[in-house]
Amino acid sequence: MTAVSGWITTAEAAQLTGYNNEHIRRLVRSGKIRGRKFGIVWQVDRTSVLKYLENEGRGPKQKQKP
Numbered sequence: 001m002t003a004v005s006g007w008i009t010t011a012e013a014a015q016l017t018g019y020n021n022e023h024i025r026r027l028v029r030s031g032k033i034r035g036r037k038f039g040i041v042w043q044v045d046r047t048s049v050l051k052y053l054e055n056e057g058r059g060p061k062q063k064q065k066p
Contacts, residue, residue: 007036007043016046017053027052 008016010024013033017024024044028035033052034045 006046008046008049010035010042010044013044013046013049016049017058024049 010021010028013019013024014021019027024033025035025042027033028042028044034048035042037043
């Protein structure tokens with residue numbers, strides 16, 4: 001799925017951060033990152049995820065080189 005207007009799925013946020021989907025949902029519920037529900041699909045604001053990682057002293061998960 002491609003991000004539209006900076007919104008990504010919880011699965012994409014999990015890949016980006018290295019956290020699991022449930023942890024991403026907990027961050028949304030606690031207000032640490034912005035999220036909204038489209039039908040049955042939760043999406044999070046990519047910018048808020050990156051800011052959260054920055055505040056935690058982490059960056060996005062790096063892809064492994066072959």
